[in-house]
Amino acid sequence: MTSEQTMAPVTAQAIQEALLSFLDERIKSSVAVDQDLFKSGLVSSMFAMQLVVYLEERYDIAVIGPDLTLDNFRTVQAMTGLVLRLREAAPAENA
Amino acid sequence: MSTDQPDHRLAIIGGGVMGTNIATLATGFGIPVTLIEVSDDILTATRATIKQKLRHAQLMAALPPGTTPGKLVTSTSLADIADASTVIEAVTEVAETKQQVLAEASAITRQGTTLISNTSCIPIDEMAGWVKRPDELVGVHFMNPSYLIKMVEVIRGPRTSDATMTSVTGLLAALGREALVISDSAGFVINRLLHPLINTAAMLVQEGVASAQVVDGLLEGCLGHSTGPLRTGDLIGLENLVDSLNVLYERRGDESCRPCDLLLEKVREGNLGRKTGRGFYDYGKAAS
Numbered sequence: 605m606t607s608e609q610t611m612a613p614v615t616a617q618a619i620q621e622a623l624l625s626f627l628d629e630r631i632k633s634s635v636a637v638d639q640d641l642f643k644s645g646l647v648s649s650m651f652a653m654q655l656v657v658y659l660e661e662r663y664d665i666a667v668i669g670p671d672l673t674l675d676n677f678r679t680v681q682a683m684t685g686l687v688l689r690l691r692e693a694a695p696a697e698n699a
Numbered sequence: 700m701s702t703d704q705p706d707h708r709l710a711i712i713g714g715g716v717m718g719t720n721i722a723t724l725a726t727g728f729g730i731p732v733t734l735i736e737v738s739d740d741i742l743t744a745t746r747a748t749i750k751q752k753l754r755h756a757q758l759m760a761a762l763p764p765g766t767t768p769g770k771l772v773t774s775t776s777l778a779d780i781a782d783a784s785t786v787i788e789a790v791t792e793v794a795e796t797k798q799q800v801l802a803e804a805s806a807i808t809r810q811g812t813t814l815i816s817n818t819s820c821i822p823i824d825e826m827a828g829w830v831k832r833p834d835e836l837v838g839v840h841f842m843n844p845s846y847l848i849k850m851v852e853v854i855r856g857p858r859t860s861d862a863t864m865t866s867v868t869g870l871l872a873a874l875g876r877e878a879l880v881i882s883d884s885a886g887f888v889i890n891r892l893l894h895p896l897i898n899t900a901a902m903l904v905q906e907g908v909a910s911a912q913v914v915d916g917l918l919e920g921c922l923g924h925s926t927g928p929l930r931t932g933d934l935i936g937l938e939n940l941v942d943s944l945n946v947l948y949e950r951r952g953d954e955s956c957r958p959c960d961l962l963l964e965k966v967r968e969g970n971l972g973r974k975t976g977r978g979f980y981d982y983g984k985a986a987s
Contacts, residue, residue, distance in 0.1 A: 630983065648926070649847055650934070650973070653755040654982075672757050 619684045637680040665690040710783035714745030717817050718789040720845035723752035726769040727762040728874050733772045733779050742773040756846040785813040792819045792942040798829045805830035813866040815839045820886045820946040823856030834860035837867050853878045854887050885950040895955040900928040905961035911979040929979040933972035937965050
């Protein structure tokens with residue numbers, strides 16, 4: 605959407621880095637990529653939806669139906685996998 | 700379970716934080732909702748908010764699986780509440796506004812329509828004086844977000860009838876909520892405890908005793924609060940909090956309920972909490 609995004613390739617590493625930076629900024633805490641954000645109490649139920657919206661807007665994806673489940677947002681790894689899968693599944697729609 | 704309740708027809712007056720919360724809860728449990736607001740522009744935003752809150756509820760697995768969502772109708776005409784089985788008033792916590800809305804709602808609806816106020820602080824019996832059928836008025840204090848928090852505070856006014864209590868109990872069961880019933884009092888139980896706490900927390904920040912993060916961190920870490928008072932204030936909406944504190948202060952004279960300068964300053968600056976993206980905390984952008 606932004607020039608930065610169109611220039612940067614959307615790789616797993618890039619998504620992870622962006623997510624870690626977003627989380628660091630918003631919850632003021634460094635997390636591990638496999639850390640359960642909800643079980644650790646770092647992320648509230650209200651912030652969960654902000655994560656959904658952040659990923660949708662940044663990566664031009666729509667998280668709908670059975671994908672809209674907390675398990676897909678528990679860890680940075682899970683979110684990265686979701687973004688890659690959704691971008692691969694419907695690249696044309698995201699254009 | 701909610702799909703077995705075809706006779707509930709809910710009307711909600713007010714599409715702010717609580718109106719959209721309750722509409723999300725009801726439609727998510729399969730109950731049709733007619734929501735009233737004052738302009739089409741606001742209704743457009745209201746529908747978008749409810750859509751997003753339904754997604755939030757789904758994300759948190761807070762809705763009964765397999766339920767067909769209840770139909771959402773939005774309107775700027777209060778006359779469209781006439782056919783509702785229950786009307787929920789969720790307008791601003793200002794007595795004059797509530798009086799006008801409740802009086803009109805009770806005049807439009809027929810006898811036997813349960814009238815719920817989602818009031819934060821105004822006593823039920825004070826409001827019962829504004830409606831045609833005081834026995835049909837009951838207070839239900841839904842929490843925020845209503846679709847995630849199961850417990851509600853139900854306030855039985857001195858004139859609330861047994862039939863109304865039966866009706867509201869049935870509705871809340873259909874909405875998957877658990878209710879604790881209390882007697883009437885300004886602020887009821889929750890806000891009489893919570894609002895002075897948030898106001899005092901804001902005073903501590905104002906006086907430089909501690910930052911918002913530290914005040915909340917102490918309440919969370921030492922007293923086991925799941926959300927600190929200032930983060931809770933941001934969730935409520937600081938202008939709503941100030942309105943409610945004013946209601947409490949006017950009715951109870953309790954100095955701890957006089958809104959502190961920092962709260963008033965944030966409201967003046969338009970930093971109302973999560974809904975505007977900034978309050979005691981910075982949320983980056985407006986969040987529902």
